Amino acid sequence: MSGTFLRFVTHSTHLPFGHRSGVFKVAYALRREPPPAVSCVEELAEHLSWFEANMAEPTRFSASRHPRAQETATSWVKASADEHVRRLRLLVALVEEAGRIRIDELRTKRPGYIVFEDDHQVVALPFADRPR
Template identity: 80%
Template sequence: MTGTVLRFVTHSTHPPFGHRSGIFKVAYGLSRALPATTSCVEELAEQLIWFENNMAKSTRFSTSRHPRAQGTAISWVKASAHEHVRRLRLLVALVEEAGHVQIDELRTERPGYIVFEDNHQVVALPFADTPR
């Protein structure tokens, strides 16, 4: 893995591991909770569908192949995946507007021990100094 990776996170933590919850968790929660008449619900749904169709879903969140191993890895998008980053920033704006939730952008070149990688993303077990 080379280059910078990005992660968009809330200020709430993801139990039980303590890292901050990502943009998709809050975006899906809002898409289910907001009334259909809310102005940004349709655009929010469109962006989530785009990611479902254009971003692989990792099946590994641990270095162990044991079926009950704790999946503590976190997902990052590659800064070089320009369309994904552009759409993530649009998703951030929609979430902040609709849910009044502040989203922070984390950047690193050291996401951790990589358990999954493709052209658009990295899933890694964070190092001690990896931002979360």
């Protein structure tokens, strides 16, 4: 594993782990319950459908294989996955518009201990010094 990894996050955090909520969590919430007078919900749904068809759902969010293990890992997209990054940035713009919230882009070369990886993403248990 090498290269740069990106994560798009809000300012709300997951307790008790402290990592920031990702753009997909907010995007799915907006699709389920769109705010009144928001016109981009259909476009938001189209982008989410593209990711559902073109990005694997990670099989692990924990180092343990125990079914009740705490899922504390976070997802990062590979900066080399050009189309995924481009579409993520479009999704970020839609979420910011629809939810009237700010999304930050985090970058790292060290996302943590990898528990899942494919061509487009990694899921990693964070190192102590990794951006959250």
